[in-house]
Amino acid sequence: MNIETEIKSILKTHQLDIGYANKLIAKNISVEINTGNLIAVIGVNGSGKSTLLKTLTGDLSPKKGEIYLQQKNITELNTAQLSHFISVVLTDTQFSHNLNVEELVALGRQPYTNWLGQLSKNDKLEINKALQLLEIEEKSLSKCSDLSDGQLQKVLLARAIAQNTPLIFLDEPTTHLDLYHKIFVFKLLKKLTRQTEKAIVFATHEINLALQLCDQIILVNKGEIIQKTPEELIKSNLLQELFPKDLVAFDASSKSFRVL
Amino acid sequence: MQKNTIFLLLGVLILLLFMILNISLGSVNIPLKEIMASLLDADVEKETWRYIILEYRLPKAITAILVGSGLALSGLLMQTLFRNPLAGPYVLGLSSGASLGVAMVILGGSIFGGVISSFFFSKWTLVIAASLGSILVLLAVLATSFRVKDTMTLLIIGLMFASLTSAVVSILSYFSPAESLQQYVFWSFGSLGNLSWQEVLILLIFWCLGILISIFCIKNLNSLLLGEKYAVSLGANLKKTRLLVILATGLLAGSITAFAGPIAFIGLAVPHLTRQIITKNNHLILFPAVAIGGAILMLICDSIAQLPGSNTTLPINAITSLIGAPVVIWLLVRKKKLYF
Known part of the structure; x- marks a missing residue:
């Protein structure tokens, strides 16, 4: 595909706070999703990945701030209008x-x-x-x-x-798959973003794969949500801080996590 | 699509065939030629034959068609709404809710005074009370279904509502005079044969209302096959769909139960039997197919119930259970797993 096609913003948040009625998960989030981008949302269990995804897909109302879908405020769209912007792939197989x-x-x-x-x-x-x-x-x-x-x-x-839709959200698309098929799905998602110019955002635990294949990473950790390219993320010290240091450590030279 | 259209046309043909068979069977033996003559308003050898056909057998056959198709459709609606292959108007306690409504009118009316009871005991009251009963139970089951996601729990809750309503019916019967009790017991056996043309018309009105409302739900029912979250992501208005489906099911199951008594297994079994023949899951195709299937099965059950060549008519409820229960067991054993 033509790499020089103009990159446009599809989704942009403004001073977004997410959480539930009596629980704040993260505040002042600034996330931007552009056409043709493959973006992984990573973080430890219970960090708020799915809360973030639920809020960005319009399933959960923001506690504060706004989410804009191509200049339209997400809270002003009904489900029928929203279905033209966002499609989802869920883990639920019911x-x-x-x-x-x-x-x-x-x-x-x-x-x-x-x-x-x-x-x-x-x-x-x-x-x-x-x-x-x-x-x-x-x-x-x-x-x-x-x-x-x-x-x-x-x-x-x-x-x-x-x-x-210009935007596709996936919730942990590679669970239950073996390593080969995990890589297969990652490659497939990457190919799709290149061929269709859709933006694909997905939650995943496969940090090693995400660092190798994604355009951007959204890191959810201890109430902080940061969006960076894999290179920027590796240079920062954020990945070293992700897990308790007794079992696993991030090795910047090999761009992967190693068992200690 | 082509294949399924042929199946549907074939279904209508078989339905007509069974309808004529159903009309030709009964305690009095009437030659087929005379039956056709009565139906087509030509000269008939004996005037009593014409009377039997037009005033007894024809309304009964039409009732069987309305009852069978209506119950089968409400079964399909329930299975898709609750995304549960074992859902159906009888299993989820809808028929019990309708029974409670009927008991309130027949039994309650006799307890709370003669004048009022004769005033209230019109067929319209019976149908409306029964519909309200099923809608009430359905709303209760739905309210609990938000709290429990487990399908088995939902069925058990349906059973509990059924026992609750039957307990209330027991208390009512305890205080009722013998005649109303007898009237209620006969009603609960289920019967297709006692409807006058006027009553058939009332049933038809409710049936049409129920069908009309459910037609508006077809698109969203299709998206519900993916589950509620996917349905919302596809733009479905869940609250509205749920309400409409409940209203349609309540009207169908309620009015049918009011006139024909609580009839088991048609609602549960017919959608699964239809899925053995029709491979599509689109409700646009499943709807007519399930309705035709339900009507055919009900005509067959009714033909068996009137024991050809004898004067006896067996309770229709017993026949549908005798046929329906083995069918569901056979499906479960053969397919290992049922899908909605």
Whole structure:
């Protein structure tokens, strides 16, 4: 793809505080998401990764401050309008496994279909494009109950692609996958951001992989949320501080965590 | 799509066939030619035959179709809304809620005074009370479903509501005079045959209302197949959908239970049986398919219930359970796992 295409801001926060009714998770957050970027959200368990994602996707209201989606304040958008900006891939697998691949991907077109949900020619085109992009056309008639975890992840991603939003959020897309498939998904996400100019933001525990493959990292740690490129993050001392120092340490020369 | 349209057309044809079969069976043997003549308003050999067909068997067959399709559809609505393959109007306590409404009218009316009871005991009161009963139980189940995410717990809660309502019914029966009690017991056996044309019309009005409301939910029901979080991310208005689905199910299950008694297993079994034939999960296709399937199954159950060649009519509720329970067991054993 053309690297010189103009980079535009899709999402930008302004003095954002996140948390729940009686609990502040982090304050004064400044995050910016641009087109074509692959961004990993990392942090230890319970640090507030999912609170941040929930707030950025409009699922949870900000405690203070604003989130702008292409100049529009997120709190002023209803769910129908929001569905044109943000699509999600969740860890929750409680969906009907009776659905076949094509049907599941087709549901991604719901924001664009009529009141009965009938697919137009264009909808079908977009569905096929998404299936092709993820190379799962030959699986299109298989039921979800017959797919492996890795294939299912691709199908869910294809659904998000079919929704055709500038922004895709994924919640820990590589859990349950072996190392090969973890790398496969990371590479796939990277390829998608390059081919489609969509921005993809995902929460992950795979810090080593994220440092190698992502354009930006959002680090959530002890009430602080910092956005940096991997290089900047490695130069800063932030990764060394991430975990207790008795078991694991960050080695800047190899750009990875090492067991002590 | 093409294949499923053929299946639907085939379904309608089979439905018509079973309807004629259902009308031709009964304690009095009427030749098929005379049956068609009665239906088509031509000359009939015996006037009593025409009377039996038009005033008894035809309204019964139409009731069977409305009851079967309505219950099967409310089963489908419940299974998708609760995302639970074992949900259905009977399992979740909707029929019990409707029973409570009916008991309040039949039994409660007789306890709290004769004049009032004869005033209240019109068919409309019965239907509205039953619908309110099922909507109430449904709202209660839904309210608890927000607190418990576990599907098994939800079913147990449905069972608990069923026992609660039946306890209230027991107390009412304890204080009721014998005739109203008998009236209630006969109602609870379930019957399709005692409806006058006027009552069929009332049932049809409620049925149409229920169907109409659920048609507006089709798109959001499809997104609910992915779960509530995905549905919201696709722009679905969850609160509105939930309310509409509950209203539709309450109207369908309530009015049907009011007239035909509590009928088990149709709501639970038919959506699963239909999914064995129709491979699509789109509610736009599942809706008519499940409705046709429910109507066919109900016609079959009714034909069995009237024991061809005899004067006896078995309680319809017993027949649906006798057929429905083995079917669900067979599906569970064969498929290992049911999906909604």
